[in-house]
Amino acid sequence: MELPAELETFVVHFGEMGSRWGFNRTVGQMLAVIVFTEEPVNADQIANMLSISRGNVSMGLKELQSWQLIRVHHKPGDRKDYFKPAGSIWELALQVLSERRKREVDPTLSLLRSQLMNDHNDERHYANEKVREIHDLLELFNTWFDDIHRMNPESLKTLMKLGSGVGKVLDIKEKISRKK
Amino acid sequence: MELPAELETFVVHFGEMGSRWGFNRTVGQMLAVIVFTEEPVNADQIANMLSISRGNVSMGLKELQSWQLIRVHHKPGDRKDYFKPAGSIWELALQVLSERRKREVDPTLSLLRSQLMNDHNDERHYANEKVREIHDLLELFNTWFDDIHRMNPESLKTLMKLGSGVGKVLDIKEKISRKK
DNA sequence: GTGAATTTTCAGAAATTATTGAAAATTGTA
DNA sequence: TACAATTTTCAATAATTTCTGAAAATTCAC
CATH class of the missing domain: 1.10.10.10 (Winged helix-like DNA-binding domain superfamily/Winged helix DNA-binding domain)
Structure with missing residues (x-):
């Protein structure tokens, strides 16, 4: 062939x-x-x-x-x-993202986690602050991605098309609560 | 040092x-x-x-x-x-994503686009179908990412924390419209 | 403009990663 | 079980990427 x-x-x-x-x-x-x-x-x-x-x-x-x-x-x-x-184009794309998270995010997250476990987690140190910040960011990303990954493709497409639409709703919500 | x-x-x-x-x-x-x-x-x-x-x-x-x-x-x-x-941890992370999109998605998107331009874009061919599917997926991803990227960090954090929450709302919405 | 401080460049060397292909292992059939 | 078909492994080699360090270029204070 x-x-x-x-x-x-x-x-x-x-x-x-x-x-x-x-x-x-x-x-x-x-x-x-x-x-x-x-x-x-x-x-x-x-x-x-x-x-x-x-x-x-x-x-x-x-x-x-x-x-x-x-x-x-x-x-x-x-x-x-x-x-x-192993699936549709959509499924393959999600699979690539999923594998990459596993290889690019998870190892770092587990290092940061273990670092924060150590009690000498002195908040006065600049580096520890950064460790905490990166940890929290990756953790947030991970739970968000899990959520997204569990959605059915159609809902996910709809959500993505909404894009900044969702953002605008949140911005308005925020402006209102700030005025209170 | x-x-x-x-x-x-x-x-x-x-x-x-x-x-x-x-x-x-x-x-x-x-x-x-x-x-x-x-x-x-x-x-x-x-x-x-x-x-x-x-x-x-x-x-x-x-x-x-x-x-x-x-x-x-x-x-x-x-x-x-x-x-x-060049910025906070949050900004650096977004910047990495942004650069990676530029290097990992944009070149492919532009190839697929030019491929679809060519009139011999015969829909009977399996490969052309796939080209279209990948193109549409990357296009959707790109506009979504642009939207997201323009949001202020706080709204973005809120949105991510919402995670499947947004998904659930959409699922419910969908179920309702299906029943109609 | 001169020259010292600093940064950049880039050819060659070192390190890493990918590829080959023949031998070993596995699989399925009779 | 025997054996042919098929897949996997892996040591040797090839290709690619990264790194060094000295020379060239740039920058700036005087």
Whole structure:
């Protein structure tokens, strides 16, 4: 199976962006192939389309599975593993955010938490103040994100479209309470 | 100036996380030093505290400035440049998100946009459907984020604390309109 | 304008990360 | 169980990224 010409642009781009999204060039390209190809693809097809080694494909697939972005699919009478996206584009995006939070926020939060546990948590120290501030911010972000993540996609879309609308409501509410 | 012992943990951690946050180990460590130190610090102090070369510090500072995370500060009678955070923790966090959107979302969005411009935008093709879906998702995310970013920190905090509260309101609203 | 203080640049070196491909392990079928 | 198909592993190598430090550029006080 050859890489279809109309996919080339996206494969190249997803490759370039890959490292910014948290994986590497090859893994990004593999994701592009899997997302933009209607039929599930197998490892040999991916290796051929991207001209990379079979071993590299194997590692990349493991990575994409650890991100829960792809799923195995079996075809009757074929022992090969075929891969397809683990959900809709919307679900994949949420999944990427979720994994990134796990990798980018959670470790820091747990360090800050343990730091605040230590009783020598001297509030006079500037650094301790900052630790507290970052901790509270990340904690707020995390609970907010959990909330959001639990919402069904349609409500979430509606909420996002509302955007500053919600903000305006809150601003008005605030102005009123300040006048009291 | 020596690296204060109580900062060591954070410097090491910010270093490890650096690459996940979009810069490299050294730049992460430099950010930690600047954020956790009350007094503005100069390039030589950073180089000494982190035991890295003066040239490396210069490049790192440029990077942090390109992210708009730090600002120059001048002391009277001292020609050296001193550096301090460009804002509160909250503002720095928003700034990181903002820069990352610029680097991680905008390039993809502009590719997808140009792809949809091309008239051979054949809706029968599976790949084109996906292009459209990703485009719409990123567009929605971008306008939402712009909205959010314009809000004042206090309203934003309130909104985040509300979290699923807003979601519940929307869910109820939806259930009602479905019954009609 | 001169020159010392300071910052920036960048070629080469070091460190890190990604890739290959052959061997080992696993899986499924007969 | 035997064996062929398939996947995974991992040591060696290749590619990329980061770092150093000396030289060049800039800045500013006199």
